[in-house]
Amino acid sequence: MRLFLLSFVATFPLAKCTFYPSCESEIYCTGEILKQVQMAKLYDDDKYFVDMKLRDAPDVALEAFRNLTSTSPEGTLNFSQLREFLNKYFEPPEQEFEPWTPLDWKENPQFLLRIADKELRDWAEKLHNLWKSLGRKIRAGVKEHPELYSLISTPHPVVVPGGRFRELYYWDSYWVINGLLLSDMQNTTRGMIENFLYLVDRYGFVPNGGRVYYERRSQPPFLTLMVESYYQATKDRSFLRTALPVLEKEYKFWMENRSVVVAVGGNQYLLNRYAVQVAQPRPESYSDDVELAEGLTEEAQQQLYMEMNSGAESGWDFSSRWFLDGQGQNSLKDTRTSHILPVDLNALLCRNEGLLASFHRLVGETTSAEHYEKARGERLKAIEALLWDPERNSWFDYSLVTNTSRTAFHPTNLAPLWAQCYSTPSMGEQALQYLEDSGALKYQNGVPSSMTASGQQWDFPNAWPPLQHMLIEGLSNLNTTKAKEVAFDLAQRWIRTNWLAYVKYGHMYEKYSVEGDGKPGGGGEYEVQLGFGWTNGVAMQLLDQYGDKLSGCTRLSSSFALGLLCIALLTCL
Numbered sequence: 015m016r017l018f019l020l021s022f023v024a025t026f027p028l029a030k031c032t033f034y035p036s037c038e039s040e041i042y043c044t045g046e047i048l049k050q051v052q053m054a055k056l057y058d059d060d061k062y063f064v065d066m067k068l069r070d071a072p073d074v075a076l077e078a079f080r081n082l083t084s085t086s087p088e089g090t091l092n093f094s095q096l097r098e099f100l101n102k103y104f105e106p107p108e109q110e111f112e113p114w115t116p117l118d119w120k121e122n123p124q125f126l127l128r129i130a131d132k133e134l135r136d137w138a139e140k141l142h143n144l145w146k147s148l149g150r151k152i153r154a155g156v157k158e159h160p161e162l163y164s165l166i167s168t169p170h171p172v173v174v175p176g177g178r179f180r181e182l183y184y185w186d187s188y189w190v191i192n193g194l195l196l197s198d199m200q201n202t203t204r205g206m207i208e209n210f211l212y213l214v215d216r217y218g219f220v221p222n223g224g225r226v227y228y229e230r231r232s233q234p235p236f237l238t239l240m241v242e243s244y245y246q247a248t249k250d251r252s253f254l255r256t257a258l259p260v261l262e263k264e265y266k267f268w269m270e271n272r273s274v275v276v277a278v279g280g281n282q283y284l285l286n287r288y289a290v291q292v293a294q295p296r297p298e299s300y301s302d303d304v305e306l307a308e309g310l311t312e313e314a315q316q317q318l319y320m321e322m323n324s325g326a327e328s329g330w331d332f333s334s335r336w337f338l339d340g341q342g343q344n345s346l347k348d349t350r351t352s353h354i355l356p357v358d359l360n361a362l363l364c365r366n367e368g369l370l371a372s373f374h375r376l377v378g379e380t381t382s383a384e385h386y387e388k389a390r391g392e393r394l395k396a397i398e399a400l401l402w403d404p405e406r407n408s409w410f411d412y413s414l415v416t417n418t419s420r421t422a423f424h425p426t427n428l429a430p431l432w433a434q435c436y437s438t439p440s441m442g443e444q445a446l447q448y449l450e451d452s453g454a455l456k457y458q459n460g461v462p463s464s465m466t467a468s469g470q471q472w473d474f475p476n477a478w479p480p481l482q483h484m485l486i487e488g489l490s491n492l493n494t495t496k497a498k499e500v501a502f503d504l505a506q507r508w509i510r511t512n513w514l515a516y517v518k519y520g521h522m523y524e525k526y527s528v529e530g531d532g533k534p535g536g537g538g539e540y541e542v543q544l545g546f547g548w549t550n551g552v553a554m555q556l557l558d559q560y561g562d563k564l565s566g567c568t569r570l571s572s573s574f575a576l577g578l579l580c581i582a583l584l585t586c587l
Contacts (some may be wrong), residue, residue: 036292037229041072042164043297046089047079052300054096059540061178061298064227065107066100068162075103107180110165114151116173118201125196125558133566137513138557141550142197144522148173148547149202150180164225169212170205172224175524176545181224182209184233185329186548189480191240193551195247196558203244204253210237211260219267222326227297231290231327234359235268237261238366241373255377258370265366274355274414276400283396285360285412289352290323299326302539306347324351328359332538333472334464335411340420342466342473355412357401358426358484364393364435394435402436407444423452423465425481431488442492446500457528459511461485461504471538475529479552482508486556502563505556509564512553522549 037043042064051063068075082099083089091099123142129135150172157167165181172182173190187206194203213220220237222228238261245254272286293316295303303322307315325331328351334342336351371386401409403419408427410419428445430436454461460477467474482504489501514532515523524546525535534542557564 037226039072039164039226040076041068042225043227043230044294045076046083047075048297048300050091051096051100052297053304054091054093055301056093056096056100059178060300060302061540062107063100063104064164064225064297065180066104066164067107067109069103069105070162072161078103110153110156110163111150111180112153114149114171115146116149116171116199116202118199119146120198123196123198125554125561129557129561129564131561131564131566134509134513134557134561134564137516137566138554140516141193141522141554144545144550145173145194145197145199145202148176148545148550150174164227166213166221166224166226166229168209168224170209171202172209173202173206173547174545175543175547176522177524177543178540179223179543179545182206183223183547184210184220185236185480188236188240188243189483189548189551189555191551192243193547193554195243196554200244200248203247207237207240207244207257210240211257214260214264219264219271225298230292231323232267233327233329234362235264235366236362237264238369238373239362242369251376254373258373258377261366261370261373265363265370268363276355276396276412276414278399281395281399283399284392285355285396285400286363287352287355287359287414288324288327290320290327292323293317293319295319296323296326299539310347318347318349321349321351325349327351328356330463330472332470334466334468334470335420335422335424335472337468338415340411340413340422342422342464342468346470350415353414354420355400355414356426357397357409357411357424358429360393360397360401361409361429361433361435364390364397364430365433367393368435390435394437397430397435398437401430402441406448408448409445423454424463425454425461425485428485428488431491432484433488434491439493442497443494446489446492446494446497449500455500455504458507459528459531459533460508460526462528469537471525471535473537475527476525476535476537477508477511477528478525478535479508479549483552483555490559502560505560506564509553509556509560510566512549513566522546522553524549 041047052060057063079099082091082095126135126138129138152165152167156163156165160167168182173194174180175183175186191203191206210220217229219232222231222233241254241257241261268286272289273284274287276283276285303319307318310318325336332346332349336349336354337344338348338350367386367390371383371390374383374386400412403410406421409430410421410427413420428449431442431445436442449455453465460482462474462477463481464473486501486504489497511526511532512522515526515534518532521544523534524543527533527535536542
């Protein structure tokens with residue numbers, strides 16, 4: 015069915031927009047120092063430079079740089095000159111933090127007792143211990159002299175993902191928080207949420223992460239779900255009442271800055287997308303973006319930079335999911351994130367609307383509750399009109415270019431199951447059948463992010479913790495024996511993958527490969543990272559939910575062949 019799109023500009027779709035901050039730092043976000051340092055590739059990772067601390071005021075470094083370049087051919091410093099300049103005016107990353115162990119961390123949280131398998135219980139204890147190494151307390155100097163840092167000062171300590179991710183991140187923290195709550199760390203959890211509430215008050219939304227160069231984009235809006243998790247654990251209605259206006263402020267940002275209206279069959283539907291209107295390279299990936307845009311016209315370069323920023327906002331940076339054709343026949347240069355209505359973003363906002371309605375009822379605000387219930391109902395209609403495909407029995411991302419569904423497989427196609435945002439039980443059963451027919455369940459080490467091997471990290475063969483959890487939770491919510499069996503089977507596979515990698519390498523990873531037991535993922539812009547916040551949180555949630563049934567390698571599961579394979583692998587370690 016062809017749809018007529020309202021308020022859509024072919025080059026870059028714009029919604030009604032309100033002002034939101036844009037980092038103006040001439041060192042960390044724009045300017046000649048950033049350009050020359052990043053393009054000289056002084057470091058293996060562009061993020062390294064923009065995480066460095068200034069030794070003196072920015073104006074001092076800027077003036078010194080201008081003086082140096084004024085006597086250099088074409089105003090460009092060579093590698094040695096840049097290195098000398100950085101050594102004089104900057105300090106290495108990690109200067110922003112002081113040693114900190116969460117004060118509410120304690121031995122033997124209750125969730126460990128629910129894990130029957132001793133090997134998995136011992137491993138879960140090690141995951142619980144990792145919160146101490148991932149905790150960060152920001153030094154007072156960051157608040158006193160913010161101009162010297164790219165780090166954004168927040169009121170409370172943070173738990174970071176790990177590796178190159180030295181700061182707070184938005185959607186990662188939902189699974190981190192759920193893990194912290196299982197570790198009985200309610201004070202640390204509350205502090206994390208209050209940091210995000212502070213950021214919304216300051217910026218109008220939650221930035222991608224806790225750095226000034228992330229001020230120009232967000233990530234999937236999970237803050238309302240974080241508050242839900244905390245409220246379920248504490249029943250703290252006073253905190254809920256305090257948080258609620260801030261949650262509404264974030265919701266307003268997404269509806270005013272990331273929405274588009276589509277008309278079909280005489281009806282108009284409002285849905286959301288990722289669309290960052292920043293026509294500059296990402297500072298933390300500056301050289302990657304500039305090299306990708308080589309050979310394009312200036313207008314096309316600016317368009318590509320906006321699409322790359324939008325892809326980073328999605329959390330899926332990057333994937334064939336955002337390519338023009340959606341099937342992997344294009345390259346990263348063909349990224350068109352803002353031209354797509356994603357299933358998972360709209361399912362998440364549908365869940366947010368339901369929660370905002372529920373929260374308002376809990377604090378006695380009936381009129382506001384009815385407003386969000388109506389918004390959820392309208393979104394449900396839009397999702398079923400534009401994203402549900404009754405012939406393929408699933409939801410699919412929608413292209414604003416072709417006005418058609420993008421039918422490639424992604425686990426997020428089933429996100430409405432997780433969000434419980436669909437109208438009839440039969441849709442859930444049909445979606446399960448779609449999943450089984452897709453071929454994505456044939457891998458013993460998790461469900462891949464796509465079936466396309468593009469070389470990007472959010473594509474085959476990588477499997478990501480949040481996608482596994484959303485899929486498992488969505489299936490477990492279905493009221494059928496078959497769906498619950500598939501959910502448990504996927505949980506068992508994922509736990510075994512994580513556990514095997516930990517046994518082999520002694521680490522938790524941000525992503526894993528579905529090819530090879532316990533093999534970390536790869537591809538994309540940087541090496542696979544250790545830590546890892548959301549991986550730990552997802553594993554802990556699955557161990558808590560299925561702990562009486564999950565097994566490690568020395569206790570065979572219902573899959574006898576898989577159990578034998580697991581033992582054979584451990585024997586070879």
